[in-house]
Amino acid sequence: MLVLLAALLCVVGSYVSIQLFRRTLQAGGGSRFHWCFLASVCAGSSIWGTHFIAMLGYQPGVPVTFDATLTIISVVIAIFGVGIGLFLSTLRNRWFGALCGGGTIGLAIAAMHYVGMFAYRADGIVGWLPNYVALSLACAVVFGALAIDRLRVHDHEGHPWTATLLLVVAIVMLHFVGMAAFTVTPIAGFGSGPQSEVFVAMASAIAMAALLIVGTGISTYLVEMRTRVDAQDRLHHIAMHDTLTGLQNRHAFNGKLRRLCQRLVKGGPPFALLMVDLDRFKPINDSLGHPFGDKVLKAVSARLQEAVRDNDMVARIGGDEFAVIAPGVDDPSVARLLAERIVEVLSRPFVISGQVADLGASVGITLAPADGKDAETLTQQVDIALYHAKNEGRGRHCFFDPSLTETLRERRLLEADLRRACMREEFEVYFQPILDTATREFAGAEALVRWHSPERGVVSPVLFIPVAEELGLVTTIGALVLERACAEAATWPDGMTVAVNVSPVQMMGGRLASTVAQALHKSGLEPGRLEIEITETALVTDDELALRALEEVRALGVKISLDDFGTGYSSLSYLHRFPIDRIKIDASFVNQVPHDPGSASIVRAIAQLGESLQMEVTAEGIETDAQYSYVAEHGCRHMQGFLFSRPVDAATLARLFGTHEKNRSVA
Template structure:
């Protein structure tokens, strides 16, 4: 038998002992055999059980008087034995012994592994929560303050995507090593997600202690790494919550640290921010705006206005730019500056953008040819696999010729220039759709983008037009862009024209088209007809 087994009769004598019994009990003198008394077994256990003997002695009397089976553990000579007592008919007892040393060690190891991240060896979310609760318990008992620093790696995803997950994993290990080096032995560094880490800083005297640590983290994580022969550079954004000021329970501290982290990302990443109560209010407002925006499509609260574009040669209307508007039943008119960035961040810009495209094509189909409509397409929409198919569907459903549709993109679409993006642009061009570069001149690489794709139109950002009256270099910049467009055979549109003086200067510098309040404010689709009939002296 694999287990030791003793059968004890009603007088307390052993009537059967398996071969494993002596080995498990650790008796080399063969004191235990048929005919031995239970007392002899107990003496043997007492001599070798050490500290566990008192527990055995307290439990045995109860075990032998109850009618059901019972179980307890005893340590003999370094081995952990699980003892089972089973009553047998006639007042007899069966005692089984099992060595569970290896099993308990494996269970302990598994439990330990369940509390650690397998890649970095750092504590995981479970162990972090335990240690955070312990720290908060000390806070209640002794007033010892602590801090939670939530860390998110900047620019990590591109490394994973371009160099592969093995390289990303190797980098995460090095980040973990650097974070370990920044803290004391009493602090905890944990990994709670793909590229998210948490530091629990205990025994702090004030916010200055945590500020020093946050600065060190941003500096150290942001230094260049050498990974498998590659030089890699990432950064760290850090959000900080202090106990007890920012919360006295684990959930609130982690939530507030996350709010502070979100703020540090908004402020440009590669920095740290401490939690402030206003952050929670702003986040609640943001969540409500997100909820309202998701319902706005279903409730048909969005509508379009169109801003006319005037061709300077002949002073004739050539097209209109579609501009989304949101009339909320409670908020009233919601500015696109408030909801479009959020829609892009959460991915809602894709269904909203599809609605804009379909509605703009329907409206433009009612206008006289060859009047065109320009629709902005965001970088998030370009990531969609079905952008071209959606445009084709909108054109087909509305009956608008593709040549009367213009897709406007910003350099954000080409910021991470890929073959897929250029293929999408060329597929749109093959349909007959025109493509324009919006907000030209405001980015870092606008000229290189003109080389990567033959745009039909360049839209000069309104900031250069407004500079005409205040800065001497405004005219020079517009002149240069207009000349560039002329050389490349592209239409140049000056946005934000609001005064007659600006119009004349732009005309003199060689721009082909203009758009702005001087020509017309954004108007409804039906008002476009009225605008066409106006006698425009410009």
């Protein structure tokens, strides 16, 4: 039973020792000394305990005692010998490290054993068989070296069982072959008799101490392993999740998409891939700051998780871009319902820290395996579908269709051409004259940008301005138009004004006033002859920032016009809060008068509103004499439209202003 107990201690001790050996080999710097100390104490004590517990089971047939000093020396030899061997095991060369380190550990086992045997005092004639002694030394060195070699080879296994088995063999072979070399011949007349109580107590204490030390090693190993596993779990979570929203990140998304596609090849289940992009996040993030933008993204993430099914994966893969993988979905109607729910949920206003964020979202959809089975292909397809959804007006969803690939290619080419156009300054400024109905003369003109591309010809602003806004080029284009418009207006007769449209992106950029001041300074145009035209869209995103920008422009002496008046949902509040000098009636109302009673009432009401607020009123889109007569009759002093002139270049406008008698005569 004692031999079995020693064998159990040997196996358990070797298992723990190999784990601690491995941590020693893996560690670097000062931590290697700590792991080496713990490994040496645990391994030396288990080797020492195995030897002495097994010796309790040995029956020499004579009285036996232990020398306390040599017993203590033997355990010290085991601990220090293993420690030296471990440090030698870390040598760069694998074979040299295994031979020196493992061999030293084997010699330490042998030295502990034979010093321990010298402490074993048997009252008889003691003899040693040299051949067995040599064989035991060889077994300890060879198997110790092999154990270290296997440990280094299988360093990344769950547990290097081969190394553990070899260490057990080294200890067991040394002990039992070494005991075969030990002989005791009783002296005649001396009986064996029972073991002394001191012997039993000392042996029990040795066994107990060894078991406690090995138990401490086991506990340390388990605690360290649990800590390491927890740390790895945390690192894995960090690596696979977005730190801001807690959603899975691009890396996790790519991994899952790749695995699902691999299953598709083997006949796995279908799935739908949806890409979600927030429509108006950038202006909110720029105007209200990144901390507020982070709060918005967290709220968006929460709503997205509520909108999808329980088994759907939601990942944040970019700044304001999210992806949804819906396993088991191959029916377009099911994917459509999911996309519509996402668009609807994200279109509701977000109220965060007392601020209202009105976002909206666009969604691209592709189905696997119907549209493809490759992760890269599916990702490209859903990107194409998303671009199409955004180009169609945002706040909607779009399925991938092969025909959309050509649309995206054209979009990419347009973006490249637009960037080159900005570098080459291919943009021209055209002007549409504005008539003063009181004097029946032209009072000025509105500046309109035109792009004459060498490759494309004339490109409509309706086509390229939204692209320029997305690419961040509209500020450059806007500054160019403003500068050229002011320069041309400076050559017109005194008193004539020029109106220049300003994009919401320009107004929210924080540099509108400085851009206007620079254009005025370079051209020498009087500030009172310049009007900046804005739309209600520019005021929706952040009214405080818009108010600040307009007040800075107004302080320069420049006038402010509100374009497309009547098409928004809060126009009256804008007139009350913002420094507006002129309101322009949208052409959609004017082209229905005087025949449509509703449009006629709106035009009449806006004209009266402008008069009561002491604001100038301009009617756009005048094309017929009937429209002119009705609008003039109801108080609109300024008009522009094809009835007077189409947009013309600067040279034509100069001739028009310089040669037209009274500029315009209307019966």
